Amino acid sequence: MAGCLKASWKPRLRSLFLGTAQLLWFSALISELVTQKEVAAWTYNYSTKAYSWNVSRAFCRRHFTDLVAIQNKNEIAHLNDVIPYFSSYYWIGIRKIRNKWTWVGTNKTLTEEAENWADNEPNNKRNNQDCVEMYIKSNLAPGRWNDEPCFKRKRALCYTASCQDMSCSKQGECIETIGNYTCSCYPGFYGPECEYVKECGKFDIPKHVLMNCSHPLGDFSFNSQCAFRCAEGYELSGPSRLECLASGIWTDEPPQCKAVQCRSLEAPIHGTMDCVHPLAAFAYGSSCKFECQPGYQVRGSNTLHCTGSGQWTEPLPTCEAIACAPLESPAHGSMDCSPTAGAFEYNSSCTFRCADGFKLEGRDAVQCADLGQWTAPAPVCEAIKCPGISAPEQGSLDCLHAHGEFGVGSTCRFFCNKDFELEGSKDVECTVSGKWSAPPPTCKGGTSVPFPEVQCPALTTPAQGTMSCSHPLGSFGPNTTCYFGCKTGFTLRGANSLQCRTSGQWTAVTPTCRAIRCSELRMDTAVVKNCSNPWGDFSYGSTCTFHCPEGQSLNGSARATCRENGHWSASVPTCQAGPLTMQEALTYLGAGVASTTGLAVGGTLLALLRKRLRKKDDGKCPLSPHSHLGTYGVFTNAAYDPTP
Template sequence: MASCLKAIWNWRFQRVVFSTTQLFCFSALISELINQKEVAAWTYHYSNKSYSWNYSREFCQKYYTDLIAIQNKNEIAYLNEAIPYHSSYYWIGIRKINNQWTWVGTKKTLTKEAENWADNEPNNKNKNQDCVEIYIKSSSAPGKWNDEPCGKKKRALCYTASCQNMSCSKQGECIETIGNYTCSCYPGFYGPECEYVTECSEFDLPQHMLMNCSHPLGNFPFNTQCSFHCAEGYTLNGPSELECLASGIWTNTPPQCVAVQCPPLKSPEQGSMTCFHSAKAFQHQSSCSFSCEEGFALVGPKVVQCTASGVWTAPAPVCKAIACEPLESPDHGSMDCSLSSRAFQYNANCSFHCAKGFTLRGADTVRCADLGQWTAPAPVCQAIKCPELSAPEQGSLDCPDTHGEFTAGTTCHFSCNEGFKLEGSNHVECTASGRWTAPRPTCDDIVSAPTVEVQCPSLITPKQGTMSCQHHLGNFGLNTTCHFGCKAGFTLMGDSALRCRPSGQWTAVAPACRAVNCSKLHVTEPMVMNCSNPRGNFSYGSTCSFHCPEGLLLSGSARTVCQENGQWSAIMPACQAGPLTIQEALTYFGGAVASTTGLVTGGLLLALLRKRCRQKDEGKSPLNPQSHLGTYGVFTNAAFDPNP
C-alpha cells in the first residue's frame, strides 16, 4: 500500500504514463478508501515543484492546512526520515516579522527551546534572509534550519491537522501527535474526549431563603452559579453567591435569613420626631416624621422608613438655623448689611455702592429669604469705558497699561508714519462719563521736492509668476504699488503686494513662487516605486511608477502624477496574487489523459478522491490557539490560528 500511495502522489503532481502496475495500485487504493474506517490524523505533504516562500504557503493553505510548524526534536527526526531528499530543500512556516522569527500560523515568536538552527545560522547573509528552510536528509546537518531569501524557490513542506471542531468535546485542548491526537481536559471535565463534567451536591434551603441558579451543563455541574436572597423582612447572613468548583465542592456553605431590624433614631436638636411602629419598634416598615422649631430649617427628609434591608430610607435629618451664603464687598465698591449680630441670616439686608469711575451691575440691595437664598445675586462694580480706539491710517496708537480695555483715566497717544503729518490732538483721555477728551486725529500725506525724487529698487517678475505695477512719480517711484501672483501648480511665498515708501525701500522683500506639494507616497513590500521629481520630492510635476515582483499582479494604475491642485492623478495600486497558469494547473492535476485506459481510470479516481476530500474537509477547524509551541514532547498546531 505504501508503494500505491507513492504512485498516487506522483500521479497528482507530475506527468506520468499509467502502467498496469499503477492501475492495479489505484484499484487497491480505491478499495482501501471505500472499506477502511476514516481516522483523523496529522499528516505531512510536500509539493513536487519549487516555489517562493509566499507561494509555497499559498499552496499549503489551498490544498492542506498550512506550511508545517516544527514542534520538537522527535518530529524533526520523523520528517528527516519520511520526506525525500531534494537539492533545494523545503520551506517551513517560520518567517522574520518585525525583526523576530515568528510561527506565521499563530503569530507566536519562536522560543529558544524550539530553535533547531544549523551551525552559524541564522546569518542573514546580504541582509535579506527572512524565511526558513529545513535540511531534509542533509549529509552535514540533517533536519537543521537555515535562513534564506524568501524569493528563492524550494519545495513546500505542508501538514494537515488531525484535531477537528468537536475534538475533545470542546471541553479540552486538542493536542496533535504524529498520526493522531490526545485531549487535555479543562478543569471540571474528564474522560477520553473530556465528555464528562464534575457535579456538586444539591442544597437544603433554610426557611425564608430564595435561590436562583444557572445550570449550564446539567444538574448542579461544574460552573453552576447560585445566588441567594431572603423574603421581605429578612436579611441575608452569609455569602450571597456560591459557585460549583472543578473539584465538585461549593465555594462556601449556604447563608441564613435573619429578621430585619433598623438602628434606633433620636429627635434632632431644635426639633421633634414622631414614629409609627410595626409589630416591633424600628423593624421593617416602621416610619418616623420630623419637624423643626421656628427659625430653623430641616436639613434632610421629613419622613424616613425602615426598609427590608434593615436600613432607613435616609439618615435622620437635622435642624439648622436659616442663613444665606456669606457675601463680600465687590471689587472697587462697598457693602452695608443689617442685623450685624446675625449677619447673613434670615431677613438680613445688604446694600452695595461703587467707587468713582465704576458703575454697579446688578441689584443695589439683596435680602436673605426663608429658603436660605438671597433675593438676587451679588452685584459687581464695572469700570466705566470709553468707545474703542484704533490707529489712524498711516499712523499708530499707544495706550499704556490699558490691555485694550479703554477704561476711565486711560490716556492714548497718536503718531504718523514717515511722510505724513498729524491733523488733530496727539493725545486723548477717557473721562469718568465714558467720553474721550478729543476726536481721533488723522495722518495726511506730505508732498515736497525731496519726496518727488524718491525711487525704490527695480523689481522683476518671479519665476513661474506674474507682476503688475501701478507707477507714481516715475518708474518704481514713491507710492508705486506692485501686485504679484503665480501660475497654476505654484503658490506665492511672501506678500502679494509691495509699496514704495518715502525711505526708498519697499514695504517687504519681493515674493517667490514655489511648486505645490502633493502628499507623500508610502509603499509596502513587495511593491516597488520609482519617482522623478523635477521640482522637489512629491511636488507639482512629480511622476511615480509602480510594479510588483514575479508571481504578483498590479491592481490599479501603474503611474500617478502630482497635479497643479496638489492631488495625485491616481490612487496607490496594490500587489495581488495572480491566477494559476495552464502549466501549473497541469502540474497539479497530472497527465492522466496519456491513454484511453488512464483517462477512464483517472476520471474514476478523481471523482472518488474529490468525494473523499470533501468528506475530510467537512468539519475541519483550526487547532486550539492556546497550545504551547515548541515544548518537547507536546504536539500542538502552532502553525494555524483561526483568529490571526
C-alpha cells in the first residue's frame, strides 16, 4: 500500500507508524492529499513502501510531480524535521548523469548551495552508486546524503510543485521555495506574479509624420514597435522605427518630417524668375514663373513646380532671341541688314534698293518687331516701263520684252510695207530712264492701203476656252496679239498669248483647254459604281452614284462629283451588311406570299438556301447578271439565319 504525508504536519505522530492503525492513518492521508493537490504551494510527500530508485520516481510522477529536488540547506532542515524516520531512508531526485549529479525533475546540476553529502560521500562504492538517498532522522548524519546503487529499495520522497503553467504570468521564471514560490521576472515585466509590463509611454507625433505601431503586450509598452513615414512631399529626418525596451525607454526620439528639397534655380540669361515658397526655399510645393526681356521669348515651360519626388516638373527654361522670318534680296535688287550675322533677331533692320531700270514697290526699310514679325512686307523690284508703242502706218513692229511688256531692256524693230520707206530709227530700246532710245519711225511713200499684204492664219477659240485679240493692222495682220483663257474646271495647255509676226506666222501654236482631273476612285469590293464622264474619266464634271447589293446598306454619300479644284465632293462610301425584310426575302425566292404562315415558310427556305449556298460559294449568292444593280450582289437576312 502506498501512502503520503503533507509536509506541514508535525512529526509528533511518529510513534503511531506501527501496525494496522498506521495503515489506516496513511490511507486517510492519501485521500486528504488528493483533495489538496490544487493548493498553490510546494508540498512534500512520501511512499509507505520501499522501491528501487526508478520505481520510486515513477511513483512520484504518477501521484505528484517528481522525486524531490532540493534547492538549499534550509529546505534540507525542513525535510528532516517533517518527514518520519524510515530505516532504509528515502530516495531523492538526484542522479549521476554523464558523471554529473543532476536533479532529474528540473534538469539542473547540483549547486554548492544545495549540496549536503555525508562525510566521505559520495564514494561510489563498487562503482555503481549512481543514485542518492537522504538520511531522514539519522542520529549520526541527519539530513545528509549518500550515494547508493539504484536497485536498492527505499521510500520515495516526492514533491508537488508550487509552480504551475500560469505561474509568474508566463512572464518570469518560477522559483520554488518551501511551501511557496517566487517569480524572477523576465526583462520588461515586474510585479509579484510578473503581471505588469514596463511602459515606455506615448510621445507626440511631429507634423507630417505618419506612424504605424504594433503593441503585442499593451499600448506603448515593452516590445511595442512603431514605424514612421512621411506624407507626400516630405522625407524622414531621424529613425524610421522605434522599439520600447525592457527598461521602459524608447530606442530613440521620434523622427521629424522635412519638406523634400528640389535643386535651387536661377533666372535664365535675359530673363527674370518669380518664385513662391510655401514651406521652404525651393522645397516641395514651391513654384517658379519665368519671363523674358523684350525681344526674347521663353523656350520651355514658363512655370515649374517642385514635386514630392524632389524633381522640378520641367527642365529650366531659357530665353531665346525672337527672330523674324528670313528675308532675301529682291530680284533685280539688293538688301543690307544690321546686324550682319543674318539671324534676323529682334531689332534687326534691313534696307532695300533696286538695280538700274527697276523701281522699289513697298517699304525701303523694315525692322524685326518684338512679336517676331517684320514691320512691313519685303518689297519687290519692278522693271521701269516705257510708254507703249505701235507699228507705224503702212508698217509693222516686232518687239522682244526682257522684263515685261515695254519694260526696261525691251527692244523693238520696225518694218515698212512694200513701196514704203522707213523714216527714223529702225530699232529702239527702253532705257533705265523709262524712255525709248529714239522716237518711233514712220513709213513714207507709196499709196496708203488699209491692210498689209502679209497676214497670219485666222485663229479660233479653243473648246471650253476664251480668246481676245487686238488687230492694229487688220484682222490677224502683223502685230495682232491674241490672249487665251479657259472656263471653270479647265486648265490651259500652251502659251496664254500669241502674236502675229511680220513673216505671217504666229509665235506659238494655239493652246487648248483640258478638263481638271480628280483622283481615281478606289471602291469597296461590294460597292456598285455608275459614273458619267462628260470630259473624260474622273475629270471635272464627272458624277458617280453608288449603291450596294440587296441586303446591304450604304454607309456614306450616294453621290460624288469632281469639282473644279480637282477634289471629289464626297468620299467613297462602303457597304454594310443588313437584314432583308421578309417581303424582300420572299420576293427573291419567287414567292409572293404575305400571310404569317407564308412568311415563316419563306424565312425557313431562305435560311436553308443561304446555308446551302454558303457551302457552295462561301455564303455568297449571285443575283441575276442582268439585275438592275448592274453587278453581282449578296443578300442575307440575319434575323432568319440560323448559322453563326
